Amino acid sequence: MEREVLFRIRRFDGEKEYWQDFRFTARKGMTVLEGLYFIKESLDGSLAFRASCRMGVCGSCAVKVNGKPRLACETQIFDVGDVLEIEPLDNMPVLKDLVVDMDGFFRKHEAVKPYLIRKDDDYKNPKELLQTPKELHAYYDFSLCIKCGACYSACPASATRSDYLGPAAITAAYRFCMDSRDEGKEERLGLVSGSDGVWRCHFNAECSEVCPKSVEPAKAMQKMRLMSAIHMIKSIFR
Amino acid sequence: MSMEVIKHDIVIIGAGLAGLRAAIAAAEKSREVSIALISKTYPIRCHSVCAEGGTAAVLREDEGDSFDLHAWDTIKGADFLADQDAVEFFVREIPKEILRLDNWGCPWSRREDGRIAQRAFGGQSFNRTVFAADRTGFHEVHTLYERSLMYPNIVRYDEYFVTNLFIEDNAVKGVSAIQLKTGDLVFFNAKAVILATGGAGRLYGFTTYSHQVTGDGLAIAYRAGVPLKDMEFVQFHPTGLIPSGILMTEACRGEGGYLRNRDGERFMARYAPERMELAPRDVVARAMWTEIIEGRGFEGPYGPYIALDLTHLGEEKIEERLPLIRDAARKFAGIDPVEEPIPVKPVAHYTMGGVHTNMWTETPVRGLYAAGEVAAVSIHGANRLGSNSTAECLVFGRVAGEKAVEYVTGKSFAEITKEEMLAEEKRLFDEILGKSGDENPYEIKKELNETMDKHFWIFKTGEEMKEGVKKIQELKRKYENIEIVDKKKGFNTDLMQAMEIGFMLDLAEVVAVGAYTRTESRGAHYRLDYPKRDDENWLKHTLAYYTPEGPKLDYIPVTITRWQPVERKY
Numbered sequence: 001m002e003r004e005v006l007f008r009i010r011r012f013d014g015e016k017e018y019w020q021d022f023r024f025t026a027r028k029g030m031t032v033l034e035g036l037y038f039i040k041e042s043l044d045g046s047l048a049f050r051a052s053c054r055m056g057v058c059g060s061c062a063v064k065v066n067g068k069p070r071l072a073c074e075t076q077i078f079d080v081g082d083v084l085e086i087e088p089l090d091n092m093p094v095l096k097d098l099v100v101d102m103d104g105f106f107r108k109h110e111a112v113k114p115y116l117i118r119k120d121d122d123y124k125n126p127k128e129l130l131q132t133p134k135e136l137h138a139y140y141d142f143s144l145c146i147k148c149g150a151c152y153s154a155c156p157a158s159a160t161r162s163d164y165l166g167p168a169a170i171t172a173a174y175r176f177c178m179d180s181r182d183e184g185k186e187e188r189l190g191l192v193s194g195s196d197g198v199w200r201c202h203f204n205a206e207c208s209e210v211c212p213k214s215v216e217p218a219k220a221m222q223k224m225r226l227m228s229a230i231h232m233i234k235s236i237f238r
Numbered sequence: 239m240s241m242e243v244i245k246h247d248i249v250i251i252g253a254g255l256a257g258l259r260a261a262i263a264a265a266e267k268s269r270e271v272s273i274a275l276i277s278k279t280y281p282i283r284c285h286s287v288c289a290e291g292g293t294a295a296v297l298r299e300d301e302g303d304s305f306d307l308h309a310w311d312t313i314k315g316a317d318f319l320a321d322q323d324a325v326e327f328f329v330r331e332i333p334k335e336i337l338r339l340d341n342w343g344c345p346w347s348r349r350e351d352g353r354i355a356q357r358a359f360g361g362q363s364f365n366r367t368v369f370a371a372d373r374t375g376f377h378e379v380h381t382l383y384e385r386s387l388m389y390p391n392i393v394r395y396d397e398y399f400v401t402n403l404f405i406e407d408n409a410v411k412g413v414s415a416i417q418l419k420t421g422d423l424v425f426f427n428a429k430a431v432i433l434a435t436g437g438a439g440r441l442y443g444f445t446t447y448s449h450q451v452t453g454d455g456l457a458i459a460y461r462a463g464v465p466l467k468d469m470e471f472v473q474f475h476p477t478g479l480i481p482s483g484i485l486m487t488e489a490c491r492g493e494g495g496y497l498r499n500r501d502g503e504r505f506m507a508r509y510a511p512e513r514m515e516l517a518p519r520d521v522v523a524r525a526m527w528t529e530i531i532e533g534r535g536f537e538g539p540y541g542p543y544i545a546l547d548l549t550h551l552g553e554e555k556i557e558e559r560l561p562l563i564r565d566a567a568r569k570f571a572g573i574d575p576v577e578e579p580i581p582v583k584p585v586a587h588y589t590m591g592g593v594h595t596n597m598w599t600e601t602p603v604r605g606l607y608a609a610g611e612v613a614a615v616s617i618h619g620a621n622r623l624g625s626n627s628t629a630e631c632l633v634f635g636r637v638a639g640e641k642a643v644e645y646v647t648g649k650s651f652a653e654i655t656k657e658e659m660l661a662e663e664k665r666l667f668d669e670i671l672g673k674s675g676d677e678n679p680y681e682i683k684k685e686l687n688e689t690m691d692k693h694f695w696i697f698k699t700g701e702e703m704k705e706g707v708k709k710i711q712e713l714k715r716k717y718e719n720i721e722i723v724d725k726k727k728g729f730n731t732d733l734m735q736a737m738e739i740g741f742m743l744d745l746a747e748v749v750a751v752g753a754y755t756r757t758e759s760r761g762a763h764y765r766l767d768y769p770k771r772d773d774e775n776w777l778k779h780t781l782a783y784y785t786p787e788g789p790k791l792d793y794i795p796v797t798i799t800r801w802q803p804v805e806r807k808y
Contacts, residue, residue, distance in 0.1 A: 014727075029572070040731075041678075045722065046732055048731045048732075050279075050283075052283050052448040055288065055484045057376055058448065059283060095729050099729050116385075121341065123338070126341045127341070128353065129340055135352070143345050
């Protein structure tokens with residue numbers, strides 16, 4: 001099955017912003033990403049977008065499709081309709097067309113110490129640590145974040161405060177705090193309890209709604225708030 | 239045009255599994271050396287995240303596994319073209335890497351008692367594949383990336399596209415790169431360079447590879463005079479999802495999945511009665527293609543296919559062990575594997591060949607190392623076993639990082655000269671970007687993909703390959719007349735992709751000429767006109783050297799230690 005579709009793309013060439021229409025024949029099963037590649041390879045080579053794995057794992061291709069952040073590779077054109085408005089993600093500076101600057105987003109992720117912290121860390125002589133399937137499941141779903149930026153784009157708190165760590169970074173902090181092998185919880189809670197941390201969240205839960213991996217950042221946020229409150233009370237009496 | 243020179247002791251190109259592991263190894267060995275980690279995407283966007291099934295490691299000698307068994311499986315799987323000293327080293331090193339990843343937070347799948355779980359894989363005679371559901375590469379990359387954030391002497395350069403390698407007196411001295419964000423040309427002056435850019439990738443149209451895998455490191459090294467080894471050995475993975483080519487992991491069969499033809503028959507019984515669906519990939523891919531050629535495939539809207547049947551595994555097992563497969567099959571083929579079989583066919587998946595290195599990841603150029611898929615150490619020979627590639631990245635990434643630190647200690651920098659910088663600037667911006675022509679580079683890529691899919695697929699003949707070589711050379715000439723539409727500087731993906739297509743054309747020629755010249759069948763290289771392995775004449779590695787007229791071939795012996803070649807049966 002084939003039919004004509006319209007891609008309306010919000011473009012930016014480094015100086016001016018404009019909308020450009022592209023009409024082409026799409027076939028059943030064709031994804032938004034395949035549509036973008038078709039435009040680049042056959043209609044306008046200057047169109048810029050990010051993409052790599054085309055299977056929803058690498059997190060490169062998040063864009064807004066009819067207002068909602070989604071992975072272009074996982075979105076079928078016909079599931080959206082005949083007219084698709086495609087824009088870059090929000091809350092990050094646009095570099096060109098659909099490409100936004102994610103350096104700041106990654107720096108926020110780095111800021112929460114998103115790695116396992118252990119006192120007995122021994123590079124030369126690693127040992128098998130035990131972790132039961134139950135302990136694994138306590139954090140596993142939160143380890144599935146692909147850092148695509150969809151949640152960050154949809155987050156109203158990130159829109160109003162550029163220093164807010166945002167849902168992805170706080171979810172990463174939660175993922176490690178819940179890992180039975182980790183000993184860095186207090187350190188990490190100190191990092192997310194400040195004015196740029198968990199208390200900034202407006203609880204709109206749009207992050208969870210748009211997450212293509214069903215990671216539920218809003219749930220992580222709620223849990224982190226609770227842990228953070230306990231951490232703050234403890235630190236008063238310390 | 240501003241030309242910046244950035245100095246680092248060690249420059250690593252590529253931030254997938256091998257590059258990240260090399261960076262951590264270098265930083266662990268010395269907190270004093272400065273390490274640049276350059277990648278054309280953000281590190282976690284690398285292709286290693288697409289690895290699904292797992293990583294092979296001998297963890298349970300008490301339960302019957304052994305290093306010798308893993309080595310033998312690997313060597314037999316390689317159809318005896320692997321260097322056995324490298325394999326013996328490799329199998330002994332990988333268990334420690336699994337434990338390191340555990341200590342760094344990798345969410346390995348577990349047994350009930352909390353120990354690391356292992357599953358069955360093709361050609362492995364023990365259940366030794368460690369896994370994190372069916373997202374192993376994803377979790378390994380994220381774990382290494384997160385760990386790498388702890389080291390202040392690893393400096394990342396995300397979204398820098400490397401364009402060239404600088405060598406003087408057979409020693410490396412740096413690389414040039416375009417910072418995508420600004421479009422500026424930047425020079426990295428280094429004492430050592432580690433290539434970790436992955437395989438030849440998207441030469442083929444029907445492929446599991448990510449869009450960004452375009453063989454940049456292979457082509458840059460080749461053009462700079464470094465030989466490529468065994469490039470004619472391209473792996474076809476048995477189960478690529480139709481129509482996208484997305485990988486349906488071998489773990490589907492490792493967990494008990496069947497392959498069926500249109501008669502419902504588990505046809506592998508006729509090709510590999512002992513190992514059935516878990517024979518090595520070359521054997522299974524050939525069996526599937528034979529079924530298709532002989533008319534026993536299913537007919538679908540995208541051509542013939544084979545059924546990958548998981549329906550008997552049950553929803554619970556599929557959800558626990560193969561959740562990504564279920565999700566991908568639903569999203570990209572509209573099929574729930576719990577309910578019905580998945581339509582698949584063999585798909586271009588892996589480059590056994592690569593930059594010629596010894597078992598210490600050293601290339602013939604001093605200070606230049608290669609690790610991971612970009613390299614041919616060689617442990618995979620003519621056919622890689624499933625779950626040995628992520629393992630290779632971890633082991634040899636580490637070796638490269640450590641060797642590079644040893645090498646740079648006490649060394650001084652050799653400058654990249656003004657002339658070299660100006661020449662690179664002129665080449666990129668005047669000769670490539672500034673050129674006007676009437677060929678669309680993407681059309682050339684499409685034709686290249688069609689040529690490779692047709693002339694260098696699972697069953698090859700001399701005549702077809704000869705035609706294919708001619709076609710590739712024709713495309714190379716066409717490429718000289720391309721025009722890049724986007725003339726602006728910032729984030730010019732048009733320029734980047736046009737250059738990638740240039741890289742791929744060179745690599746295709748190496749693959750093609752190597753395959754045409756090798757008049758035998760071995761591992762993944764199968765010729766209908768020479769269907770037998772020929773140890774007398776071809777138990778040797780191919781080396782391809784760049785010349786402006788095309789690759790010049792040479793051959794070197796395979797290292798045999800304890801295992802003499804025998805007939806390969808499964």
